[in-house]
Amino acid sequence: xxxxxxxxxxxxxxxxxxxxxxxxxxxxxxxxxxxxxxxxxxxxxxxxxxxxxxxxxxxxxxxxxxxxxxxxxxxxxxxxxxxxxxxxxxxxxxxxxxxxxxxxxxxxxxxxxxxxxxxxxxxxxxxxxxxxxxxxxxxxxxxxxxxxxxxxxxxxxxxxxxxxxxxxxxxxxxxxxxxxxxxxxxxxxxxxxxxxxxxxxxxxxxxxxxxxxxxxxxxxxxxxxxxxxxxxxxxxxxxxxxxxxxxxxxxxxxxxxxxxxxxxxxxxxxxxxxxxxxxxxxxxxxxxxxxxxxxxxxxxxxxxxxxxxxxxxxxxxxxxxxxxxxxxxxxxxxxxxxxxxxxxxxxxxxxxxxxxxxxxxxxxxxxxxxxxxxxxxxxxxxxxxxxxxxxxxxxxxxxxxxxxxxxxxxxxxxxxxxxxxxxxxxxxxxxxxxxxxxxxxxxxxxxxxxxxxxxxxxxxxxxxxxxxxxxxxxxxxxxxxxxxxxxxxxxxxxxxxxxxx
Amino acid sequence: xxxxxxxxxxxxxxxxxxxxxxxxxxxxxxxxxxxxxxxxxxxxxxxxxxxxxxxxxxxxxxxxxxxxxxxxxxxxxxxxxxxxxxxxxxxxxxxxxxxxxxxxxxxxxxxxxxxxxxxxxxxxxxxxxxxxxxxxxxxxxxxxxxxxxxxxxxxxxxxxxxxxxxxxxxxxxxxxxxxxxxxxxxxxxxxxxxxxxxxxxxxxxxxxxxxxxxxxxxxxxxxxxxxxxxxxxxxxxxxxxxxxxxxxxxxxxxxxxxxxxxxxxxxxxxxxxxxxxxxxxxxxxxxxxxxxxxxxxxxxxxxxxxxxxxxxxxx
Numbered sequence: 147x148x149x150x151x152x153x154x155x156x157x158x159x160x161x162x163x164x165x166x167x168x169x170x171x172x173x174x175x176x177x178x179x180x181x182x183x184x185x186x187x188x189x190x191x192x193x194x195x196x197x198x199x200x201x202x203x204x205x206x207x208x209x210x211x212x213x214x215x216x217x218x219x220x221x222x223x224x225x226x227x228x229x230x231x232x233x234x235x236x237x238x239x240x241x242x243x244x245x246x247x248x249x250x251x252x253x254x255x256x257x258x259x260x261x262x263x264x265x266x267x268x269x270x271x272x273x274x275x276x277x278x279x280x281x282x283x284x285x286x287x288x289x290x291x292x293x294x295x296x297x298x299x300x301x302x303x304x305x306x307x308x309x310x311x312x313x314x315x316x317x318x319x320x321x322x323x324x325x326x327x328x329x330x331x332x333x334x335x336x337x338x339x340x341x342x343x344x345x346x347x348x349x350x351x352x353x354x355x356x357x358x359x360x361x362x363x364x365x366x367x368x369x370x371x372x373x374x375x376x377x378x379x380x381x382x383x384x385x386x387x388x389x390x391x392x393x394x395x396x397x398x399x400x401x402x403x404x405x406x407x408x409x410x411x412x413x414x415x416x417x418x419x420x421x422x423x424x425x426x427x428x429x430x431x432x433x434x435x436x437x438x439x440x441x442x443x444x445x446x447x448x449x450x451x452x453x454x455x456x457x458x459x460x461x462x463x464x465x466x467x468x469x470x471x472x473x474x475x476x477x478x479x480x481x482x483x484x485x486x487x488x489x490x491x492x493x494x495x496x497x498x499x500x501x502x503x504x505x506x507x508x509x510x511x512x513x514x515x516x517x518x519x520x521x522x523x524x525x526x527x528x529x530x531x532x533x534x535x536x537x538x539x540x541x542x543x544x545x546x547x548x549x550x551x552x553x554x555x556x557x558x559x560x561x562x563x564x565x566x567x568x569x570x571x572x573x574x575x576x577x578x579x580x581x582x583x584x585x586x587x588x589x590x591x592x593x594x595x596x597x598x599x600x601x602x603x604x605x606x607x608x609x610x611x612x613x614x615x616x617x618x619x620x621x622x623x624x625x626x627x628x629x630x631x632x633x634x635x636x637x638x639x640x641x642x643x644x645x646x647x
Numbered sequence: 648x649x650x651x652x653x654x655x656x657x658x659x660x661x662x663x664x665x666x667x668x669x670x671x672x673x674x675x676x677x678x679x680x681x682x683x684x685x686x687x688x689x690x691x692x693x694x695x696x697x698x699x700x701x702x703x704x705x706x707x708x709x710x711x712x713x714x715x716x717x718x719x720x721x722x723x724x725x726x727x728x729x730x731x732x733x734x735x736x737x738x739x740x741x742x743x744x745x746x747x748x749x750x751x752x753x754x755x756x757x758x759x760x761x762x763x764x765x766x767x768x769x770x771x772x773x774x775x776x777x778x779x780x781x782x783x784x785x786x787x788x789x790x791x792x793x794x795x796x797x798x799x800x801x802x803x804x805x806x807x808x809x810x811x812x813x814x815x816x817x818x819x820x821x822x823x824x825x826x827x828x829x830x831x832x833x834x835x836x837x838x839x840x841x842x843x844x845x846x847x848x849x850x851x852x853x854x855x856x857x858x859x860x861x862x863x864x865x866x867x868x869x870x871x872x873x874x875x876x877x878x879x880x881x882x883x884x885x886x887x888x889x890x891x892x893x894x895x896x897x898x899x900x901x902x903x904x905x906x907x908x909x910x911x912x913x914x915x916x917x918x919x920x921x922x923x924x925x926x927x928x929x930x931x932x933x934x935x936x937x938x939x940x941x942x943x944x945x946x947x948x949x950x951x952x953x954x955x956x957x958x959x960x961x962x
Contacts, residue, residue, distance in 0.1 A: 178920065181732045188687035261702055266692040318732055334731055334738060335920065336815060336912040362813055362910050366797055370812040374804040530679030530925055537683060537690070549688060560691045567691020 169646045170356040171628075172377040173639060174368045178335045178361035183318030184303035185256050188263045190549050190637075191361075193300065194381060197638050198340045198357050200323035201347075202302035203230060203249070204294065206552055208634050210463060212294050216244060216304055216324060225289035225589060226272075232280040237345045238306035239328040246276040251307040253284075261315075264301045268293075289587040291594060295553035326352045326641055335361060353630075353645035369623070372397055378625040378646065381639060384503075385450040391623045398626050401619040402633040403461040406550025406557065407454060409614040410496070410543050415572040417539025421495070423488050424542065430610035432482035433494070436518035437511055438474040439615055446506050451616040456602050457548070457557040459617040461635035464554040464595055466602045479518035490519030495542045497535060500526045504545055507615075511545075536570045544570070547618070552636065554598055555586055561612065562605050573611035578604050655949070659942050663935075667720070670934045671713050674927055681705065681925035685729055703729060716931065725935075726928035728921075735932035738917060743936075745815060746913035749829055749836070749906075750898035756837030757844055757894070760787075762887070764841070765848025769856060770875060780845060787842030796835045796908040803831060813910040832909040836902050840894045847890050851883035858882075884955055892948040896941045 179192035184200055203217040214220075216236060221229045236244035253274050256264035270293055273285040286293060296302065309322035321329050326348070327340035338359040346352060360377065362368040365384045371377045373394060383391070383399075391397040412430055413420040423429050439453035455471040458464050483490050494515075498508040505526055512522040527535070535541045550557055560566045563582050564574040578601060585597040605611045620637035630643040682699040689695045700706040704715060719726060725735035761784075768780035804812035810831055816824040855861060856879050864874045903915035910916075914933060921929035 180730050183732075186732070188685075188689055261698060263687070263689045263695065266689060266695060315732065333741065333912065334728075334733060335910075335916055360814060360910070364908055364910070367800060367813050367908060367910060370797075370800045370805050374808055374812050376804070376811050376814070528679070528923070530681075530684045530923065533683050533690075534678060534680045537680070567693065 169354050170358065171354045171379065171641070171644070171646070172358045172360060174362045174371050174377040174380040175359055176361075176368070176382045177363060179338070179359075181318035182321045182329070182332070182338075184252075184300040184305060184321075184323070185259050185262045185264055186315075186318060187300065193636075194638050195338055195340075195359050196300065196303065196323075196325070197640055198327035198359075199321055199325040199329055200300075200303040200305070201236075201325045202298060202300075203304065204298045204302055205640075206295075206298050206634060206636065208632060210461065210552055210635060212298055216302075220294065222589070223283070225587075226286045228284045228286070228293070229277065230282050230284065232282070233347060234280055236324050236347045238309070238324050239322045239343055240306050240309050241345075242306045242308050244304055244324050245279045246282045247279075248304050248307050249282050250274050250276055251310070252304045253301075255305070255310060256301055267296045267299075267301045289589060291586060291589050292553040292555040295551070295556070298552060327354075327357055330356075337361075348642065351642040353643075354641065357641060372623055372625070375625065378628050379631075379639065380623045381620070382637065383621040383623045385448045385621065387623065388448065388450065388621060396626050397623055398628075400622040400624070400631065400633050401450065402622060402637055403452070403459055403635045404550055404618045404620050404637060405459060405461065405552060405635050406548045407457050407459065407614050407617050408545075408547035409457075409612050410545055411536065411612055412543050412571045412573075412610070413539060413541055414611070415574070416570060419535075419538075419540045419542060421493075421542040423486075423492050424494070426486045426488070427609050428482045428486040429488060429492065430613075432479040432486070432518060433515060433520060434610050434613050435472060435475045435479040435482070436515040436520065437613070437615070438514055439471045441474075441514075442507055442510050443616055445510055446503055447616075450621070451618050453616050454614050456606060456614055457561070457612075458554050458598065459550065459635070461617075462552075462554060462557075463591075464598045466599045469599070469602050469607075474514070476518050483519050491516075491521040492519060493521045493523070495523045495525055497525045497527050497532050497541045497544045499529050499532055499545065508545060539570075539572075550636075554594075558582060558598070558601060559586060562601070571611065573605070573609065575604060575609055575611075578609070578611075655946060662942065663938065666938050667717055667935065668713070670931055670938075671716065674930055675709060677922075677925070679925055681729070681927060684925045716928075720932075720935065725932040728926055728929045730921075730924050730926045730929075735928050738929060739932055739936050742913050742917050744817070745911060746899055746902075746906075746915070748818060748825070749833055749902065749911060749913055750895060752826075752829055752833035753836035753840065753898055753902075754891070754895050756833055757840035758891070760837070761841035761844030762848050765845040765887075766852055766875065766880065768845070769849045769852035770871075772853065780849075784842035784845040787838040787840075788846075790838065792835050792839065792902070792904045793908055795838065796832070796905060799831045799835065800908075813908075815911050815913075828909075829911070832902070832905045832911055835909075836898060836905050840898075843894065844887065844891065848883065848887050851886050852879060855879040855883040881955060885952060888951050888955065889948055892944050892951070896944045899937070899940050899944075 175191050177191045179195050180189045181187050182192060182195060201216050203215060204212045205215040207213050216233055217230045218233050219231050223229055232246060238244055256262055256268060270286045270288060270290045271284055272287045275283045277283050303323060306322040310317050326343060326346045328343045330339040330341050332338045340357045342352060342355050362371060365387060368380045369387045369390060372380045388399050391399050412424055414425060443449055443451050443453050452460060453471050456466055456469055458466060496508060498504050508524045512524060515522050536544045548557060559582050560568040562573060562578055563569060564579050581597055581601045585594055588594040588597060624631060627647045629647055630645055632640055682696050682705055683690050685699050686695050704712050727734055728738060764780040768777040771777050800812045803810045810827050814828055816828050818825045861874060861879055864878045903919055906913045906915040918930060918933045
């Protein structure tokens, strides 16, 4: 009798497990990802799909701490030498073993493959050595505080060497990694289907049989899909959607702080397009003082976003406290213009991406700065063209943003250092350069924090090299049936522990 | 007949050459550096940019790029999408059935609504049926697709839950699912064309009904039904067929807005995404394929005239 009960119990448990395993998750994406090869891909949205396909050496948690994933730990042997130990028993989707050899192969692939977008991220690597089958040692050219963080993203994804060798440049058509789901099919602009990988090293935390990613670019339609239960998860929804979703009993809204920022790039000395008046930091400060960030946030974004004055969002551990946005001060702005000896109204042009919300922001700023003595003309431009103008210096100011990186270096160095690739305003200050270089290599957290505070004081408060306006939120909306979603500031959807009720 | 066909086909060749130059040339006029867009957030690294330009031949003279592309196209190689590295030919073949299905359904809806309404309104000129038909046609023509699309999604998917709000299922996979995903976009597209077809059918029918041969037919004592359907309609259909093929061609070129709203992965969506991402091989391939479709359709229209009107066969 006891045995029969036991058998029935086991059977029931099996059936329940099967029922649970047969769950499918459908995620609505804001865009269609580009190629799904960790070495060659470059879109943010692609990173959301990699959460299913490709595990990384390290991941970040909700506090942005680096936590082991395919690695089990790391040690800095000296400021330029990093030893990483690997998880035992990890398999790729093709059954190959993940080991030190695969790590060396993947990092070398990032470094040497033609068209690699990872090369610049890990160019500090001088050599990679196999210590034993589950340990690698990475030697860097210079000490780098940001290096570990790059291994929490695509640069840290380990691919199956056998599959990568066989597929060559077509690896992205059928990526083989060590993530919780294996690639099934992709129909461009339609869907990407992934299926549970039974040999996944952390399979106890995976509860879906299939995860399907569907690009639905129109925000209203993505919301309609959520409302009609055609998808369970919608990523990067609009602030306007929040109220509608909150009215629905079947939907839950989860706003997640982002890693990046939105702001105004100022052309200080990039080519002939620069406005001579803006060479003077006092004029830039006057422009800054004329803007009421909180009002923009209320008017355009329903108060959802976080007004700011710096590139490091509150979610970032290096966010500089006591560096709140200045209060709008029109009188002071006018005084600064007089001090600088410019005749108002100062005619200024701002390139604005041709999106409804950013155009509206442009109009609000236009009205605000007029009172301080600026005649702002808006130039709404399609994004690709705007980008080209900004690189060529054919702009005066540009309302643009940055998706953000985990490490503070990723939000500062490229944009502030003299001659750096994305310093499109050609801002230059030797003192700021010195601080940026120092912050890059400083491994002590407290000292590094102080360096970033100094950088903000010089490059932002004194020089107004850029005007930072707000940090967005990644607004996630999902079905209330879905539980276990862990919001992390990078906005990626980690599938571990998620399930449908 | 065969000579006529051969002559028509010979005309196609210079058209296509001219077209290929135009496609290539116009694209060069688009502002925005493709290397910058392709580099995404890695654009700060000059090495990355140089590499992209070298790999995609962007650093070579324009005529070299053009000849390279045309040379490949002639051998059937449309190149690779820069963005997702899939062969352009495969993308076209993947999207063509989708767009074809959507276009056919939309066209069927348009013909089923537009032509009978046009006949009805011509035969009931200046009576309530005419006014009603004209009102419906005006609604169909003037309703913006994106508005109608969103309203239909809100009604049929969100409120009633009858139809999926977006997406696409191929006919070969599941017939009913496929029809249920395409019926709303097909209706949105078809409603506009139905209005146009109705107006044209009405005008053509009114002209035909006032002709001498129709008066003769009536004088001979034929029933009104025979007069309308056999004598007037056949002649009235010629301009309608011309218009119909042009509209069908336009549908095949991709219903940009409608496909975007309903997330139908067809030609329209393919080309819009390609333009915004400066994915030149896809833009070139799709525009060329569309041009070929148009050329083919105008040939079909000519053949249809002959089927409808025997007098043209002697010409």
